[in-house]
Amino acid sequence: MRQTQPVQKSWLVQRSPFYYGWFVWIAAAVGLSATAPGQSFSISLFIDHYIADFDLSRTTVSGLYGLGTFIAALGLTWVGRQIDRRGNRRAGTVIAILFAAVLLACSLIMSPFTILISFIAIRGLGQGSLGLNSSTVIAEWFQARRGFVMGITLVCFALFQRLYLPWLQGYIDAHGWREAWIVLGAGVGLIVVPLTWLLMRDRPEDFGLQPDGKTGDSQSTGLRSNGDWSLGEAMHTPIFWAFMSGRVLCSAWGTGLIFHQISLFENAGHTARLAAETYGYAALVMAGSTLLTGWLVDRLRPNVVMAMQLTAFLLASGVATAMSADALVIAYALAFGFFMGMGSVFDGTVWANLYGRRHQATIRGFVTTALVAGTSIGPIAFGLAYDNLGSYNAVLWLGAALAVGVGLASLAAPHPRRAV
Numbered sequence: 001m002r003q004t005q006p007v008q009k010s011w012l013v014q015r016s017p018f019y020y021g022w023f024v025w026i027a028a029a030v031g032l033s034a035t036a037p038g039q040s041f042s043i044s045l046f047i048d049h050y051i052a053d054f055d056l057s058r059t060t061v062s063g064l065y066g067l068g069t070f071i072a073a074l075g076l077t078w079v080g081r082q083i084d085r086r087g088n089r090r091a092g093t094v095i096a097i098l099f100a101a102v103l104l105a106c107s108l109i110m111s112p113f114t115i116l117i118s119f120i121a122i123r124g125l126g127q128g129s130l131g132l133n134s135s136t137v138i139a140e141w142f143q144a145r146r147g148f149v150m151g152i153t154l155v156c157f158a159l160f161q162r163l164y165l166p167w168l169q170g171y172i173d174a175h176g177w178r179e180a181w182i183v184l185g186a187g188v189g190l191i192v193v194p195l196t197w198l199l200m201r202d203r204p205e206d207f208g209l210q211p212d213g214k215t216g217d218s219q220s221t222g223l224r225s226n227g228d229w230s231l232g233e234a235m236h237t238p239i240f241w242a243f244m245s246g247r248v249l250c251s252a253w254g255t256g257l258i259f260h261q262i263s264l265f266e267n268a269g270h271t272a273r274l275a276a277e278t279y280g281y282a283a284l285v286m287a288g289s290t291l292l293t294g295w296l297v298d299r300l301r302p303n304v305v306m307a308m309q310l311t312a313f314l315l316a317s318g319v320a321t322a323m324s325a326d327a328l329v330i331a332y333a334l335a336f337g338f339f340m341g342m343g344s345v346f347d348g349t350v351w352a353n354l355y356g357r358r359h360q361a362t363i364r365g366f367v368t369t370a371l372v373a374g375t376s377i378g379p380i381a382f383g384l385a386y387d388n389l390g391s392y393n394a395v396l397w398l399g400a401a402l403a404v405g406v407g408l409a410s411l412a413a414p415h416p417r418r419a420v
Helices: 022-032 038-056 056-073 076-086 088-108 112-141 146-175 177-199 240-257 261-267 272-297 302-320 324-355 360-387 393-412
Strands: none
Touching: 022 088, 022 112, 022 146, 022 177, 038 056, 038 112, 038 146, 038 240, 038 261, 038 272, 038 324, 056 112, 056 360, 076 112, 076 324, 076 360, 088 112, 088 177, 088 393, 112 324, 146 177, 146 272, 146 324, 146 393, 177 240, 240 261, 240 302, 240 324, 240 360, 240 393, 261 272, 272 302, 272 324, 302 393, 324 360, 360 393
16 A cells, blocks of 8 residues: 555655645646636537537537536546555546547537537546546645645636636637637647646655655554545445535536526626626636635534535525626626635545545545536536526526525534544
8 A cells, every 4th residue: 555655765856945745736736727628617618619510409518518427427436546546646647648638639529429429538537537636636745734725726726717718718719619629638738748747746655744744754654543534434424425415516506507608698688708707707706715715624614614605606596597787797706706616625625624535536536426427417407497498597596495405404414423
């Protein structure tokens, strides 16, 4: 097992002028930003082009996206086990290479079937595997400051989105969606792959370090003494299912809002450009909320943090039903950015805080499977509501009702304790 291996020698780690975890953080932050082409906010910019070029309905494209996302989610628990077994450096490099190749191949889409295959690949490798690898390695190298570090990581991601989304929209408009996929693939291949291999390292204990920059004998500190739980043990605690339900709900409906954001805004009397700009403003709110959440998760019970996220989700769903006025668009951006930003920090910190580091990628892989599967449900539900009822209001109010129930369950769930 990795924790019993002798201390490894690394020129970069030994000669680092400060705690090497910050170099790992750079690689992880870049890797997290590189998940953008596999995220719903990027794919949403291609959807109307797929509908027009391949003569598809919105429900059909939503169904392909949902099915592709669901299939992609099925392998993420296995990916988590491989990360735990082989380490973040090797796993991350392989994932980045495959993701770059898939993005390049998306320029060759020719039919609904190839659209489905592309959704499976970019969701599984980008939004799922690359994001899982990047967030778990941060939790390996930081412990006491885990919430703070994850918060600043997601601030960087949010600020990146603020610049990236308008650029991608403009590039698609100017050069077409096929060339846009080529540029995205080349960026991942030329930047993320070498950076991951050069800078990322698996665990601080492998190099005689401890999380947060302490020095010491890596073999003298057993991970089990830190309260490490296996996936099977975690699944026997009520809080695991309460928190996962909250995260799946926010991921499913949040993805639905992103995936259909242009249609949602046009239905409220706004333009596609305003939809993209509003998401950019929401990304700035995400930046602020990630810092706040990173501070909160180091100080508050995670039950309270989950309840806060669900409250913001409830507000965003309510405002989205009637945001014709400019003030309501701003209110939507605030609530949406807050609940989406909180969720990312929650996933990157709370699971490791509750169940330890030894099996964190396996546990996070299982949770990510559920989250990605949830993101397959949201776009379908929103598409069906619009095509059959003429608006998104019914599915938005359903999400609000579910948020109330899950929020109460999360507040009532006890902190996990081992049987004596």
